[in-house]
Amino acid sequence: MKQLTHFLQGFGSAVQLLLQSARFIGTLPRQRARFIDQCYLIGYTTLPIVAILCFFMGSVLALQSGYSMENFGAKQFIGSLVGLSFARELGPVIVAILVAGRVGSAITAELASMKVYQEVDALVTMNIPPARILVLPRLAAVLVMMPVLAIIGNLIGWFGGAVVCKYVESIAIEPEAYFSALRRYMKFQDVGTGLIKAEIFGFVVVLICCSIGLNTRGGPREIGASVTKAVVVSLISILVLDYFVTKALM
Amino acid sequence: MNPPIHRNPITAVESPAVGVTIDGLTKNFGPFQALKNVSFAVEPGEIFVLMGPSGSGKSVLLKHIVGLEAATAGRVLINDQDAAAAHTLERIRIALVFQAGALFNSLSVYDNLALYPREHRFGDEATIRDKVMRALQILSLENSAQKFPSELSGGMRKRVAIARALVMEPQLMLYDEPTSELDPVMSATISEIIATLKDEYHVTTIVVSHDRELALGIADRVGILMGGELVFLGPPASLRQPADPRIADFFHPRIDLKNPRFKNLET
Numbered sequence: 391m392k393q394l395t396h397f398l399q400g401f402g403s404a405v406q407l408l409l410q411s412a413r414f415i416g417t418l419p420r421q422r423a424r425f426i427d428q429c430y431l432i433g434y435t436t437l438p439i440v441a442i443l444c445f446f447m448g449s450v451l452a453l454q455s456g457y458s459m460e461n462f463g464a465k466q467f468i469g470s471l472v473g474l475s476f477a478r479e480l481g482p483v484i485v486a487i488l489v490a491g492r493v494g495s496a497i498t499a500e501l502a503s504m505k506v507y508q509e510v511d512a513l514v515t516m517n518i519p520p521a522r523i524l525v526l527p528r529l530a531a532v533l534v535m536m537p538v539l540a541i542i543g544n545l546i547g548w549f550g551g552a553v554v555c556k557y558v559e560s561i562a563i564e565p566e567a568y569f570s571a572l573r574r575y576m577k578f579q580d581v582g583t584g585l586i587k588a589e590i591f592g593f594v595v596v597l598i599c600c601s602i603g604l605n606t607r608g609g610p611r612e613i614g615a616s617v618t619k620a621v622v623v624s625l626i627s628i629l630v631l632d633y634f635v636t637k638a639l640m
Numbered sequence: 641m642n643p644p645i646h647r648n649p650i651t652a653v654e655s656p657a658v659g660v661t662i663d664g665l666t667k668n669f670g671p672f673q674a675l676k677n678v679s680f681a682v683e684p685g686e687i688f689v690l691m692g693p694s695g696s697g698k699s700v701l702l703k704h705i706v707g708l709e710a711a712t713a714g715r716v717l718i719n720d721q722d723a724a725a726a727h728t729l730e731r732i733r734i735a736l737v738f739q740a741g742a743l744f745n746s747l748s749v750y751d752n753l754a755l756y757p758r759e760h761r762f763g764d765e766a767t768i769r770d771k772v773m774r775a776l777q778i779l780s781l782e783n784s785a786q787k788f789p790s791e792l793s794g795g796m797r798k799r800v801a802i803a804r805a806l807v808m809e810p811q812l813m814l815y816d817e818p819t820s821e822l823d824p825v826m827s828a829t830i831s832e833i834i835a836t837l838k839d840e841y842h843v844t845t846i847v848v849s850h851d852r853e854l855a856l857g858i859a860d861r862v863g864i865l866m867g868g869e870l871v872f873l874g875p876p877a878s879l880r881q882p883a884d885p886r887i888a889d890f891f892h893p894r895i896d897l898k899n900p901r902f903k904n905l906e907t
C-alpha cells in the first residue's frame with residue numbers, strides 16, 4: 391500500500407515536471423548552448439559503450455542462432471533473425487539501458503546534489519524555473535540523440551553478427567549472403583518501430599531521472615539513494631514499457 | 641505618508657519600495673514548532689535586522705518570505721501579495737543570500753553572477769559584463785571571476801553570494817548571516833553596501849545576523865527570535881540596556897564554569 395502511494399507520487403511528480411517543462415519550449419532556441427552540451431553528454435559520451443555492447447550482442451545472437459538453426463537447416467536465415475531482433479527489440483532496449491546507467495545516473499546525481507546544496511532553491515528565488523534550464527534541455531537532447539544512438543547500435547549489432555557468421559567455422563556464411571538475408575525480410579517499418587521505442591524509452595528515462603533528482607530531500611547521503619532509485623525505476627520502466635509499446639505498435 | 645520609491649539602477653524604472661508583513665506565522669516540522677505565531681511588519685525601504693540564537697527559526701522565517709517553505713498557519717505578504725503564490729516572485733524581485741551561499745557549483749564565479757541577468761534578458765553581453773564586474777569589484781572579487789566555487793574559501797563564497805544578489809537589483813534583499821564568515825574589514829564593507837542600497841535605491845532589507853555591531857550600526861529596527869518566538873521588536877537603541885534578561889544573556893553571555901554542564905570538562 392505504501393509502495394503504491396510512493397509509486398503514484400513519483401508518477402505524479404514526473405508528469406508535473408513534464409508539463410512544466412513543456413510550458414518553456416519557446417525558450418529552447420535561447421538555450422542552444424545548454425542543449426548542445428546535453429547532446430554531447432547524452433550522445434557522444436555514450437557512444438563507445440553502445441558500440442562495444444551492441445557489437446557483442448550481435449555476435450552472441452548470431453552464434454546462438456547459428457547453433458539452433460543448424461538443426462533446421464535454416465542457417466541462411468541468420469541474417470534476417472539478427473537484423474530483425476536488433477532493429478525491433480535489442481537495439482532500442484540496449485541503448486536505453488545504457489542511457490539509464492550512463493546518463494540517467496549522472497543526471498540524477500547532478501540534480502540531487504543541486505537540490506541538497508540549495509542551488510535549486512536559489513534558482514527558484516531567482517524566478518528561473520528549474521524545469522526550464524535543468525530539465526527541458528535534457529529532454530530535448532535525449533529526443534534528438536536516441537534515434538542516432540539506436541541507428542548506430544543497430545548497424546554495429548548487425549556488423550557483429552556478420553563477423554561471427556564469417557569467421558566461426560560451424561556457421562561460415564559470407565557477409566553478402568548474411569546481409570542479403572537481413573535485407574530481404576526487413577521492412578522500413580521494423581526499423582521505424584525500433585526508433586520509436588528508443589525515443590520513448592530514452593525520454594522516459596531522462597524524465598524519471600530528472601524528477602527523482604529534483605525531488606531529493608535531506609542531506610548528501612540522499613544523493614546516492616536517489617541515484618540508485620533512479621536507475622532501478624528506469625530499468626523497470628524500460629522493460630514494462632517495452633511490452634506495451636511493442637504490443638501497441640504491432 | 642507615501643512609500644519611498646525604489647529606483648532600478650539600470651533601467652531607472654521607478655516602483656514603490658516593497659513592504660513585508662508577517663502575520664501570525666507558525667511553522668511545524670512534524671511535532672517540532674520552528675516558528676510560533678510570529679507577527680511583525682517591515683516598512684518599505686527599511687533595514688530590519690533579525691537576531692537570535694542558532695536554531696531559533698531565523699532561516700526558516702526567511703524561507704517563508706521567498707516562498708521556499710509553506711506556512712503551517714498564518715501568512716507572509718509582500719506588498720499585499722501572498723509570498724507563497726508563484727506569481728509573487730515574477731512580480732517582485734527578491735534576492736536571498738543563503739546562509740551557505742548556494743552558489744552554482746558547475747558555473748564559474750562570473751557565470752554565477754551572470755545567470756540572472758542573462759535569463760531575464762537585462763541587456764546584451766557587454767551590459768551584463770559591466771554589471772557583473774562592478775558587483776565583483778565592490779566585493780573585491782575581480783580576480784576570482786574565472787574561479788569555480790570549489791576553489792573558494794568560505795568567506796569568498798559568501799561574498800560571491802552577496803555579489804550575485806546585488807546583480808539582481810532586487811527590491812527586497814534578504815541576507816542570512818552575511819558577515820558570519822567575514823573578517824572585520826569585509827563586514828564593514830557589507831554594512832556599507834546595505835546602507836547604500838537603502839539610501840540610494842530604497843531597497844527594503846532584512847538581515848539575519850548575530851553581529852551586534854552590524855545590528856546597532858545599520859538597523860532601523862531589530863527583531864529577536866528565541867525558540868521560534870519573537871521576544872523583542874523595536875529600535876536598536878533600546879538594545880543597549882535590554883530589560884528582558886533573556887536578551888541580556890544573549891548579548892552578554894555569562895559563562896559559569898561551576899555550572900554542572902561543564903563538569904566533564906574539568907580535569
Ligand SMILES: Nc1ncnc2c1ncn2[C@@H]1O[C@H](COP(=O)(O)OP(=O)(O)O)[C@@H](O)[C@H]1O
Pocket residue numbers: 669674692693694695696697698699700701
Ligand atoms: N526542513 C526542516 N525539517 C525539520 N526541521 C527543520 C527544518 N529546517 C529547520 N528545521 C529546524 O527548525 C529550527 C530553526 O532552524 P533555522 O531557522 O535554520 O535556525 P537559525 O535561527 O539558526 O537559522 C531548528 O531547530 C531546525 O532544526
Ligand SMILES: [Mg+2]
Pocket residue numbers: 698699700739816
Ligand atoms: Mg540560520
